[in-house]
Amino acid sequence: MIKRNKNYTNLAKGYLFPEIAKRRKAFQAQHPEAKIISLGIGNTTDRTTESARRTEEMIVKQAQALQQTVEVFDRINQSVSALAQGIRVTVERMGEISDEKDQVQDSIQNISAVAQEMAASTQQVTTSLGSQNEVIAELVRQADNLNRDVRALDDAISKFII
Numbered sequence: 001m002i003k004r005n006k007n008y009t010n011l012a013k014g015y016l017f018p019e020i021a022k023r024r025k026a027f028q029a030q031h032p033e034a035k036i037i038s039l040g041i042g043n044t045t046d047r048t049t050e051s052a053r054r055t056e057e058m059i060v061k062q063a064q065a066l067q068q069t070v071e072v073f074d075r076i077n078q079s080v081s082a083l084a085q086g087i088r089v090t091v092e093r094m095g096e097i098s099d100e101k102d103q104v105q106d107s108i109q110n111i112s113a114v115a116q117e118m119a120a121s122t123q124q125v126t127t128s129l130g131s132q133n134e135v136i137a138e139l140v141r142q143a144d145n146l147n148r149d150v151r152a153l154d155d156a157i158s159k160f161i162i
Contacts, residue, residue, distance in 0.1 A: 024036060024038075
């Protein structure tokens with residue numbers, strides 16, 4: 001708020017403008033070649049309509065611009081709030097994904113352990129099959145030997161036939 005200068009109340013009524021006019025007239029008399037620019041107030045009873053109208057237009061435009069600025073900041077605030085909420089949701093989901101990732105890693109490790117056990121079992125079975133094949137091969141040789149022995153016995157028995 002604008003505060004009024006207290007010293008104006010100390011001036012006598014009608015002092016200011018008549019005093020300025022008197023000093024201007026004296027200066028003009030001493031310096032007739034000087035161009036004096038009058039900065040007087042002029043007629044203060046009439047409204048300076050054009051200036052006042054433009055001022056009012058500017059005030060209205062500034063008020064509209066201010067309102068638009070407030071609306072833009074409101075939209076920005078809403079957007080920032082929505083973005084913050086989106087970030088919160090994303091962070092929560094990232095935590096869930098991290099938990100699920102840990103579970104998947106545990107499952108993969110379990111599957112890997114089972115696969116290793118199966119590979120070891122398969123190796124044992126393969127080794128056992130190899131051993132069994134060797135045993136079977138030996139049994140086949142022995143069976144061939146027995147067959148040969150049986151034929152030899154059959155030949156020998158056929159000679160004793162009565």
